[in-house]
Amino acid sequence: MVDARGCVIPVAPAAVAQGRKGMPVAEKERRSSARGRAVLGLVCVAMFAAAPAAAFDVRYVDTDGDLVADTPAKTIDPRRLVFAYTPGEDPAHYTGVWEGFLRHLEKATGKRIQFFEAQSNAAQIEAMRAGRLHIAGFGTGTVPIAVNCAGFVPFAIMGGEKGILGYEMEIITYPGSGIREPTDLKGRKLAFTSPTSNSGFKAPSVLLRSEFGLEAGKDYIAVFSGRHENSVLGVAYKDYDAASIANEVMHRMMARDVVKKDQIVTVYRSETFPTAAFGHAHNLDPELAAKVREAFFSYPWEGSGLEKEFSSLGVSKFVPITYKRDWAVVRKVDTAMNVSYYCK
Numbered sequence: 155m156v157d158a159r160g161c162v163i164p165v166a167p168a169a170v171a172q173g174r175k176g177m178p179v180a181e182k183e184r185r186s187s188a189r190g191r192a193v194l195g196l197v198c199v200a201m202f203a204a205a206p207a208a209a210f211d212v213r214y215v216d217t218d219g220d221l222v223a224d225t226p227a228k229t230i231d232p233r234r235l236v237f238a239y240t241p242g243e244d245p246a247h248y249t250g251v252w253e254g255f256l257r258h259l260e261k262a263t264g265k266r267i268q269f270f271e272a273q274s275n276a277a278q279i280e281a282m283r284a285g286r287l288h289i290a291g292f293g294t295g296t297v298p299i300a301v302n303c304a305g306f307v308p309f310a311i312m313g314g315e316k317g318i319l320g321y322e323m324e325i326i327t328y329p330g331s332g333i334r335e336p337t338d339l340k341g342r343k344l345a346f347t348s349p350t351s352n353s354g355f356k357a358p359s360v361l362l363r364s365e366f367g368l369e370a371g372k373d374y375i376a377v378f379s380g381r382h383e384n385s386v387l388g389v390a391y392k393d394y395d396a397a398s399i400a401n402e403v404m405h406r407m408m409a410r411d412v413v414k415k416d417q418i419v420t421v422y423r424s425e426t427f428p429t430a431a432f433g434h435a436h437n438l439d440p441e442l443a444a445k446v447r448e449a450f451f452s453y454p455w456e457g458s459g460l461e462k463e464f465s466s467l468g469v470s471k472f473v474p475i476t477y478k479r480d481w482a483v484v485r486k487v488d489t490a491m492n493v494s495y496y497c498k
Contacts, residue, residue, distance in 0.1 A: 209302050211497045214436065221478045223305045223436035231439040235263065235446075236286060238270040238278050240293040240430045244383055245271035251459045259289075262449035263442060274380070275350040279304050282435055283497075289446055291430040294321075294400070295352030297481055298488060302495035305436035307443075310450045311428055311480070312464060313473030318480070319464075320426040321402035323353035323361075326389050326418050333396055336366045336422050343375040345385045345397035352427060352484055354382055358398035360490045361424065383407065390417040402429060402467055409466045428480050432472065 210216060214223035237256060239248050249269055256267045270287060272278035275296045281287035283304040292300045292308070300306035312319040325344075327333040333342065339362070347354025355378075362368040370376035377394070379385045385397035386404050390413045401423070407413050434446050450472040455461045461470070 209495045211303050214305050222301055222307045226437050229437050229439045231442055234266045235288045236268045236270050237289045238272045238287055239291045241272045241274055251463045254458045255453055258453050259449045263445045275348050289434050291432045293430050294427050294484055295356050296350045297431045299350055303497035306433050307436050308431035308433035308477045309447055310432040310472040311475045312469045314468045314470040318473050319429045319469050321400045321429050322426055323357045323424040324401045324420050325396055325398050325422040326420050327396040328389055328392055329419055331395055333421055339374045342395035345377050345379045345388055345394040347379055347382050347385055353400040356487050356491055360487055386413055
């Protein structure tokens with residue numbers, strides 16, 4: 155769907171709403187679509203500006219040049235901290251996965267921790283911008299917008315002995331679709347996830363235009379599923395001809411037997427991108443922010459819900475990052491799309 159400003163609005167098609175084995179999506183998913191549209195103006199301005207504008211929202215400053223907001227003179231020390239994980243997949247699934255970590259975070263900070271089931275990237279950004287979200291894991295493509303529009307300060311990423319966890323953008327289809335390479339997408343339906351997603355929209359849009367001469371709306375039919383999980387399921391059950399997704403999401407879905415490997419065919423795989431970044435709001439009390447950081451790096455993974463969920467990807471700990479260095483490749487994609495981080 156496109157609004158009056160020419161901004162794409164992510165809406166999950168009814169076919170995908172049936173999910174695996176015909177199970178309907180929960181009513182809260184349909185309600186969240188309306189909530190996402192209500193706050194999407196923030197993201198829309200960031201995504202479809204004609205030319206790059208000043209990065210930071212006027213409420214933030216960066217005097218040290220690290221590209222993230224400085225800690226202001228007036229900080230917050232809330233009694234309760236709210237945590238959210240990127241809504242690229244079903245948020246309800248991750249409540250249990252993160253339970254052990256959140257209890258560890260409570261001990262480290264002395265605060266009660268609440269898990270916020272963000273239903274969209276836009277809702278997650280808006281929550282931090284409004285001061286309702288304090289600690290979060292933002293998806294790859296959403297990180298620059300969160301940094302510039304919501305004062306997000308990334309400091310960690312999942313990783314292991316081989317370094318940080320990365321993923322590739324894959325364009326996938328189903329066996330027998332007739333799509334063997336990206337040029338075969340002409341005239342077909344391609345599912346993106348959301349306008350803020352790196353692998354679910356931005357990177358494949360740049361790739362298809364620059365390397366294969368394909369433009370959405372002209373050469374192929376672009377739709378938005380809302381999540382990587384929806385896109386994978388939509389391809390597996392032939393609701394979509396193809397989809398662009400983060401392959402680490404698909405691999406975990408296969409490990410949980412949500413989809414079978416023989417239901418999916420990959421026709422393109424990109425360079426490696428960093429996965430979700432974890433961080434806190436820029437205005438947390440410095441001592442509290444330090445405790446939050448320490449909680450991430452001291453968390454014992456062995457036997458945890460996080461180990462069970464992510465160990466198949468070679469993950470065993472949180473690894474330090476800097477936004478300026480580790481998100482440079484993502485900002486390059488944004489530059490190629492003329493993305494502006496101007497917010498309103």
